[in-house]
Amino acid sequence: MSDLLYSEEEDALRAAVRDLLTDHCDAPGVIARTESDTPHHLALWKALTGGMGLAGLLVPEELDGQGATHREAAVVLEELGRAVAPVPYLTSAVVATEALLACGADDLLRALAAGTTIGALAVSLNVAPNAAYKAVRHEDGLLHGELTGIADAAVADVLLVPADDGGLYAVDAGAATVTPQTSLDLTRPLATVTLDGAEGLLLGDAEPAVRRALRAGAGLLASEQFGVAEWTLTETVRYLKERKQFNRPVGGFQALKHRLAQLWLEVVNARAAARNAADALARGEDVDVAVTVAQAYAAPVAVHAAEEAVQLHAGIGMTWEHPAHLYLKRAKADSIAYGTPGAHREALAALVDLQAP
C-alpha cells in the first residue's frame, strides 16, 4: 500500500518553498506580470533551481541532480499551485526531464537539473498520456512543421520535438520560431513552435519518451490541482468569516456552510488521490491506475474549488484585481492539460476491465 502521508523531509521542503513564494510571488505581482512582456517569473525560477536545486529532484545524483522522487516533486507542485506561480516547473523539471530520462540524454539532463537550461516537450498541453500527438516532418536531416499549444515554450532554451521518423529531437530554441498564443491560463502561457528547416539532435525514440513524460506530468499535475483547490478553499473560508451581510458573517449561513463542507471533503479526497499518484510514480507500482484515478478526480475538484471561490467572493471575485481569476483560469486549463477527466476515465475503463458497450 502506498505511503499517503508527508515525511518530515517533505514537510521541511514544503516550508522552504512556501517561504520563498511568500516573499517573491505575491498575487499583485503575478497579476501585474501577466500583462507584461515577460509573464514568467524567471528570478523566482532562479531561486527555486539555482538556490534550492529543485529542478533536479527527478535527476539522479550522478547527473548532478538531487536523486529524489516524484513524492518530493509533488510537494513542490502543491506549493506552486497554491501560489499559481508562473514558473516552468511542471513542464521542464517534470515533463521534459522525464522525456530526457527515457532517452538517457545525460548532458541535457545535467543542464535541466541545474535549472540554467529550461526544456519543453513540444507536444500540445491537452494531449493525454495515451493519446495521439503531432510529429513534425524530418526531411534531409532537418525538421519542418508547426506545433501549437506548447506550454512554457516562450522561456524554453531547448525544445524536445517528436518527428515523423519516430525520433525525439532536441532543438535549440534559437533555431525555432516561438510565437506566444493568447492563453486562458495567464500563468502558464502557450506558444506555437514553427520549425522551418531546423537542426535537431536525435535523442532517442519519441514514443516511449513522450508516453512516460505525459504520464508523469498527468500524475503530478494532480498535486498542483490539489494546491490550487486547497488555496481557493482556505481563502474563501477566511473571507466568508470576515465578510458581513444582513448583520452577520456570510459564512454563518447554512447554505454556504454546507457547500464549503462538501468542497472540503472533495479537497481532502484530492490530496489522498494526488499523494497516491506521486507515491505510485516514485515506486513504479500501479502507476497507470493511480495516475488516471488522480487526474479524473483532482481536475474537477480544482475547477469546482476555483468556481466556488469566484461565486462566494461574489462581486470582488469577479474583478481583475482579486487573484481568484488566476486560480480559475489555471484550474480550468489544468483540467484539459495532459488529458481531460473523461479521457482518463476512458483509459481507466481498460485498465480495470470495465469495458465500454
Place this chain on the structure above:
Amino acid sequence: MTDTEELRRRTRELLAAHPPASTDRLDFLRARFDAGLAWVHYPEGLGGLGAPRSLQAVVDAELEAAGAPDNDPRRIGIGLGMAAPTILQYGTDEQKRRYLRPLWTGEEVWCQLFSEPGAGSDLAALGTRAVREGEDWVVNGQKVWTSSAHVARWAILIARTDPEVPKHRGITYFVCDMTDPGVEVRPLRQITGEAEFNEVFLTDVRIPDTRRLGAVGEGWKVAQTTLNNERVAIGGMRLPREGGMIGPISKTWRERPELRTHDLHQRLLKLWVESEVSRLTAERLRQQLVAGQPGPEGAGMKLAFARLNQEISGLEVELLGEEGLLYDDWTMRRPELVDFTGRDAGYRYLRSKGNSIEGGTSEVLLNIVAERVLGLPAEPRTDKDVAWKDLAR
C-alpha cells in the same frame, strides 16, 4: 506488571485452567472476564487489568490461536461500544459490578433508548418524562429507532426530569429494565420490508433511583460519552480496491455485457473513481492515526460513504433493467445483524437510504464539518436559554 509477556502468561494460565475444548462457552467467557482479559484497558475486577488498550490484540491473538470462543461482539455492539464506556465512566461501584460482566459475556444484551419521534437531530429536545416517586422514577414516553430492543435485557435511557430549565439541563440518564411490564416493544418496519429497529413505548415504567447513571440533570453530559463512543466505531475499516458497494456492480458489469450502455458506463466509471479515492482517503486517515497525527478527515468519511452507497446502488438497479423492476423478498423479517451489501441490488438501494440518516444525518454532519473543521460560525441558537416546556413543538 501488564506488559506483553505478562499478558501472554495470564492468557495461557486461563487456557490451562479452562481448556476451550472441554469448557462450556459461557463458563469460559466468565472465567476470561474474571481473569481481567476481557478488555485489558478496563480496571482490575471489571474484566480488565488497567493495561494499555493496544495490548488487547496480544490476548486476542493467543485466544484465537487456542480456538477459544469469543463473545460474538457484533451481536452486542451497543452494550460493548456505548453502554459499557458510559457505565465505566459514570456508574457507581455497585452498578459497574452488576452490569459489566454479563454485558461483556453477552448474557445480557443492551439497547439504547435515546431518539424519539419528536427528537431526532435535536436529541436534547426529547420529551420522555421521568418523575420522582419515593425511591423510584416513573417514566412515560416513546422511543424510536431502537435496534435490538426485542432481545435486550437492559437499555440506556435518557429522559426529562426537569421541564422548567433549558433543554440540555433537564435530562437524566438511567438504566432501564426491558422486562418491566410497562415496556412495550413493537417492530418498526422499514422501507426494505424488514424490521431492524423497534418503537419502544414506556408506560409508568418504574426505575429505582439506584439505576440512575450520573447526577440528576446531568444526563446530557453523560450521553456525550455514549455518543462519542458511537462515532469512534464508524469509518475505521480497511478495504481492498473494489471493496464495499462498488464491488457487486463492477462484477455485474463484467459478467453481463448485454446490460451495458454508454450512459451507464460514464456514470459507473465516475463512481468507481470516487470509490477508489474515498478508499484512499480512509487509508490516509488510518496512516495518520498510526503515525499519531489524527486528522479531521474522519468527520467527512461517513458523508462520503452514505452518498456513494446511495448513488452506486441506485445505478445498479438501473443497470439491471428488467430485473431492476423486481425485488428479492418483502417478507417482514427481524435480522439480528445488518449487512449493507447483503441481499440484492434493490435491497442495497433501499437500505443505503438509511446511511445518510442513521448515526447523524448528512445535513448535521455537514454542519459539524463546517463549524469544527472549517471554523465557520455556529448556527444561531434560539433555544439555548428557553425552558424546555416553552419550546415550540
